[in-house]
Each structure stands twice: as structure tokens, then as C-alpha cells.
Amino acid sequence: MAAKSMTFKRRNRAVGIADALAGALDPVLKKRGFASQDILNHWAAMAPAPYDRIAIPDRLGWPRGERSAEGATLYLRCVPGHGLAIAHEGARIAAAVNRYFGYVLVGQVRLSVEPFIPGSTVPDKNVAEPAPEIRAKIGASVAGVDDEGVREALRGLGHALAQRRRKRIE
Template identity: 70%
Template structure:
């Protein structure tokens, strides 16, 4: 019995017997998503801070690149930017300057005009600030008993704080 050839999806991933950066590892996963949003490559997103004029590099990010119907013309594409609320007027006013800065970075007319995306941009929205949880009374008593024999007051307080932090960490893992 001959074995049927495996499809590309069934094929085992290629091993790289070396350390690779995260950017290299996820290259294949991001490209289809970026192509769907109109970006031929990651350059405009990864180098946004270098190409966009200040302060627009911090208050806006590229969302989508829309090419005109038909052929790619000399006018360039429309770049949609997600922006922090409150900066819409400034970005729409400075759109030609932002487009010129992007075109200067690439060396050709990539962006013809800047439009504002409907979705807002909230910097650091992926960051989660965890509130320090208060240890339970049993943990406070247990840690207090363990550090009660320490003579130095500063060292005892530091060990107590460390014990509370470690106990809250282990409680979070147990959840």
C-alpha cells in the first residue's frame, strides 16, 4: 500500500535547530492578515515610529491601505489611520504632511491621501494592570509567624512583604 502524499497543511513544520527571534517565528502568521488589510509588507507598521512625523507617530497607527480600483496609479493608495480620540482634527489637517513623510521614507508615492479610521486607537490597550491583592488573614498570620524571630526591623518588613507577594502569586496560579 503506497502512502498518499501529504498536503501542505498536514506537513510537519520545519525545524530550525537554532534560536530564532519572535518576529522570524511569526512571519508566516502575520503576512496573510496584513495582506488582507492592504499592506504588501510589514514595513509601514513596524517602522511607523520612524516615518511618521511627531506627534503623529505616538497618537496614530496605520489601520488599512486601500488602493484605487483598477490599476495601481501614480496617485498612490489611501492610508486609513486609527487615532487617539481628540486628535482627529489635527490628523485630518496634517494628512498631506503625514503622507509626504511616508512617501519620503519609501522613496516613491505609496500614500496619496490620509483618512481616519472609524476604530479608535488606545495605546497600551494590550497591557493589563493587575491590582495588588490583599493577602488573606491566614497568610498574614503564617508569614508573620515565620519572620517574627528576625531582629532587624527593616529586614523583617522586607521579608514580610516578600512573603505576602509570593503567597498572592501562588494563589493566582491556583485559580
């Protein structure tokens, strides 16, 4: 019995982050109704302005059973205050997505319950408070600020910087 020669693909080359994570995201995207990452990766190119900046695709909802010729329902997360415009322009957005793909993918557009806030991240709920002596030092350094809102913002910034410094030391 002859041994098969196996060829291995070189792994010691630089690859882009999208290539490295492509396979890892597929199961998550399939749960959200997306067959691939195309609609998320190319949203800015396919969505009409200004919806390319104020909304992002959340999920695709397919009708029960077989995928129908009418297409799926595209749920969009939008910036608060723009929901009415997206609701009225849903047919235009669906047409733009379908034109990009070349077939009827989206039949209708609806708003997702969760909003889209550009540049937002999920805050870490396990943030420990700084030590009392650090809090006192920060409080003393911002005590001279007259505006209460600015003073609180500076205090929060000081606490965040103290946390970053503590994490770096640990």
C-alpha cells in the same frame, strides 16, 4: 536514478519573535492592504512627530483595478481628540511615508472609524465572577476606604487578582 541530497536548515537555534511570526502575519496584513510589515514596523521612524505616538496605520485602501500612480489611501487610527489635527496634516504625513519608501505609496490620509488607545487590550468577556465568599472578603477589606471611586477601583483590583490566582491553581 540518483537520489538528491536534501539540505535542511537548522531549527534548533534562537530566533526573534518577529522572524518566527513573519509568515503568519502576512495573510492578515494583505487583507488590510499592506504588502509587507514595513509600514507597521517602522511607523515611529517614518511618521512626523507627534503622529508617531498618537496614530497607527489601520489599513491601505487601493483604488479599484490597478494600483494607480496617485497612491493608496492610508487610514489611521488616532487617539481620541487628535483627529482634527491628523485631518489637517494628512498631506504632511503622506509625504513623510512616501519619503521613507522612496516612491508614491500614499496619496491621501484619512481617519479610521476605530480609535487608537495606546496600551489598550481587548477585554476578556468570558471573565467569571469570583465566588461569593471571595467577594465578601474583598468587600470587607475595602469597606474602610472613604472615597467611593477608590473603593470600587480596589474592589475591581481584588477581583482581578482573585481571578489570576484561580487560573494559576487550575
